[in-house]
Amino acid sequence: MSKQRIYWFCQIVGWTLLILTEFVIYWIDEGFEVNMFYLSIANIVLGISLTNVYRIMIQRWNWVRLPFYKLAPRVLVSVLVLALIMTLINFPFDQELIVNPQLHDLSAFMANMASWVKTMLAWILSYTAYHYVERTRDAEIEKILLKTSIRETEARVLRSQLNPHFMFNALNSIRALVYENPQKAQQGITQLSNILRNSLLADRRKTVDLREEIKTVDDYLALEKVRYEDRLRSLIDVDPRAMYWQVPPMMLQTLVENAIKHGVSKEVGGGFVELHAHVEPTAQGRDELHILIRNTGTLGDREASGGFGLKNTLQRLDLLYGPDAHFQIAQEAQGVVLADVHIPQQSDTVFKRETLHDVQ
Structure with a gap:
């Protein structure tokens, strides 16, 4: 299986399992709500879309080539931005679908965002770490190939x-x-x-x-x-x-x-x-x-x-x-x-x- 297929498989299966698990928990506690089901489907699509945008950014700007002290703040800002977008979209629907006075204050908004921060942090760290390690490995392979080429050239001259x-x-x-x-x-x-x-x-x-x-x-x-x-x-x-x-x-x-x-x-x-x-x-x-x-x-x-x-x-x-x-x-x-x-x-x-x- 190609890396592209593995990526999309992990994206679709991962987000589907995560969001539907939360929906099933809500279903058990509150009963089946068709609007909540639609919101869950929308969150799956939104999560896949936002994280794929992050993937495009990190590839286009070659973030994995950056040293760690430059990469870390970019990753942190990306996590916060993606979590904020998910919260801004979900929070109004949560207020309408879930009858709870505590969901209408700032602390509820921050708690909702904190939940999305954890989700986005897990995804982005996994994706970035994988590519960072892969890039480091590729760089080592290139270095070994270059060293081998130099050694072969030296050997040819000596021969x-x-x-x-x-x-x-x-x-x-x-x-x-x-x-x-x-x-x-x-x-x-x-x-x-x-x-x-x-x-x-x-x-x-x-x-x-x-x-x-x-x-x-x-x-x-x-x-x-x-x-x-x-x-x-x-x-x-x-x-x-x-x-x-x-x-x-x-x-x-x-x-x-x-x-x-x-x-x-x-x-x-x-x-x-x-x-x-x-x-x-x-x-x-x-x-x-x-x-x-x-x-x-x-x-x-x-x-x-x-x-x-x-x-x-x-x-x-x-x-x-x-x-x-x-x-x-x-x-x-x-x-x-x-x-x-x-x-x-x-x-x-x-x-x-x-x-x-x-x-x-």
Whole structure:
């Protein structure tokens, strides 16, 4: 049922029950009076009409958007005005239909108005409170949607970031291979195109399979080895159960790039980069992906440079998973830096794993 129908149903049923209840009480005490019955019908129509006018006013002037200290006096004045109108119309008829000398003085008029004040106050407070709460709820929903939109925009920007220095270095390395080793140069172009393609697709996807990220890291390390040759040693160790785990696109590539730029490249003799990924249970009984990236380097150098991959990773994990994901970087040992990432399980991971099992 629509809100419009609910409103009119409550209006008609509410006023009818209220007025007819008073008429039945009068009927029991004084007997049936056809004029009193007609007056009751007129009061039903009048009550519906007046309160509907109030509804039109509150909608047209957007009273529910006002702060409480401005809304309260308007509601109070509306109650008094509507009650006064009902009293002015009903009081003369009450004097004629009800034989009671006490109904002809000011105190009787005020008592009649007080009765209508209570009736109008109950209706107006109910209606206004409902719309005030609904408006507040809608405002909160709009705020959440806006915040979500902003967070999604931030996440899209972060996903699309790719260090331009890497692009220049990779192209220079491939150029040097064109004459020395054409086959390896062709392979390098293919690897670079894979990285670029994944970077472009990252703008369209919130998460990707870990296996896709590992392939990107493989291509990246292969290009960097052309540049660093024997100065760069790498190892990738991934739990097969983690291959379809959903991770932020290009996240591992930026962390590995950060490890080489701020670690391996600063060492005269080069260094190593290791990537380990495995699934482990948490204290809450849920599985999570645990990623470790070790590399040669000193954490102080990385912090001083701002750490492109570090801020990127922190922001993206927070945007996607909130407090359920964790990321930290520390000096594990002298000359060895450790980046530690924990990513919670998502429904997509379970779905893909079950689908793969069904196919097999």
